[in-house]
Amino acid sequence: MPNSLKSCDNPPKGVLKCMEDIRRKFFWGETDEEKAIPWDKAIWVQILKSIHGDKCLNIDVSDSGLNSNWRELMKHLKDPDIRQLIKRKCGNGEDTQFWKDRWFGNQLLNERFPRLFNIEEDKNCTVAERIGNRGFNWNWRMDNLRGRLDEQRIQLELEISEARLSTETDRWIITDAPNLEFSVSWFRDTIRSLDPVEYAWPDVWSPWIPKKKIILAWRVIRGRVPAKSTLADMGIDLPDVLCPSCKDQPENNYHLFLKCPLAASMWTRISQWWNMSTPDFNSVKDAFEWTENCNIKETFREVMKVIIIANLNIIWDHRNCIVFDNKEGSTDLAFIRIQEEVTFWLESRSTKIHIDRSNWFKSPFKTISL
Numbered sequence: 162m163p164n165s166l167k168s169c170d171n172p173p174k175g176v177l178k179c180m181e182d183i184r185r186k187f188f189w190g191e192t193d194e195e196k197a198i199p200w201d202k203a204i205w206v207q208i209l210k211s212i213h214g215d216k217c218l219n220i221d222v223s224d225s226g227l228n229s230n231w232r233e234l235m236k237h238l239k240d241p242d243i244r245q246l247i248k249r250k251c252g253n254g255e256d257t258q259f260w261k262d263r264w265f266g267n268q269l270l271n272e273r274f275p276r277l278f279n280i281e282e283d284k285n286c287t288v289a290e291r292i293g294n295r296g297f298n299w300n301w302r303m304d305n306l307r308g309r310l311d312e313q314r315i316q317l318e319l320e321i322s323e324a325r326l327s328t329e330t331d332r333w334i335i336t337d338a339p340n341l342e343f344s345v346s347w348f349r350d351t352i353r354s355l356d357p358v359e360y361a362w363p364d365v366w367s368p369w370i371p372k373k374k375i376i377l378a379w380r381v382i383r384g385r386v387p388a389k390s391t392l393a394d395m396g397i398d399l400p401d402v403l404c405p406s407c408k409d410q411p412e413n414n415y416h417l418f419l420k421c422p423l424a425a426s427m428w429t430r431i432s433q434w435w436n437m438s439t440p441d442f443n444s445v446k447d448a449f450e451w452t453e454n455c456n457i458k459e460t461f462r463e464v465m466k467v468i469i470i471a472n473l474n475i476i477w478d479h480r481n482c483i484v485f486d487n488k489e490g491s492t493d494l495a496f497i498r499i500q501e502e503v504t505f506w507l508e509s510r511s512t513k514i515h516i517d518r519s520n521w522f523k524s525p526f527k528t529i530s531l
Contacts, residue, residue: 252329
């Protein structure tokens, strides 16, 4: 959220919800009635296609220059085993491709009837365009089908004769649970189950935190923040790789966010603020896993996650001020910023947490009402 808004009184929750709805619809094309992921309807997809053509999202997973996160995701999406886990459930058939989407049976129709698909005039046609109220609307590249082609047409019509369209919108469903809609969280958990070691990352996502702040935390956990040592390992020539804050140790994720005197001071103050003893973390990932295992209420664990993410962002901002602006702020002000940002996020974004400001900065556990 822009700093200009933070300088004003807390905006109404309705305004924040409206802003979040606009963002969600832009990126994911979601509607209030449909919470699945209709990728082709998302505004950003339409913009990319209008500029670069319909094939702009056909990513070549063998491209070594492709960002590794996108490459890994697309590999899973193209994995036959993954694709078997979801299928289209036809409503009106307007958003389901007749030949290329798995909507009837367990096999794509272009694979089931390759000869018919070869003579199809519009290979991207929808189910609604081929199945009408009065029968089938075929569009072949030849007028009369004979022999084997006509036999396949008859067989195809017999197989899909039971298909009925409705007024509902098409959606993705999970093959083994037809009543369960496809969702990002389900897909994430499915990918994690393929390789529990590779994808055993803590959950940093929260509706109480701005997306930009969450993304930085995710990058810190994955070691993707451009610390000096990381840049040097990538072959970038730097005057030095020392931490700009303490100028004593090489700047890497472990030192910058955990062991630098500034970071160590922030973690100590957070422990004192919440009156909790924290272990000596070996990584930022350990910090998130520690909160997940704390013997406190789930809501308090979520609040602790918010505080950790705010802490990481403040440390990163403090570091960047030294590097780019040659300004070094005080640790006292940095900790006050953590408290203020956490307070602002919870008050403006959470509907189930109510903060008593009179004692919030002294004893937060006692001042949060659920």
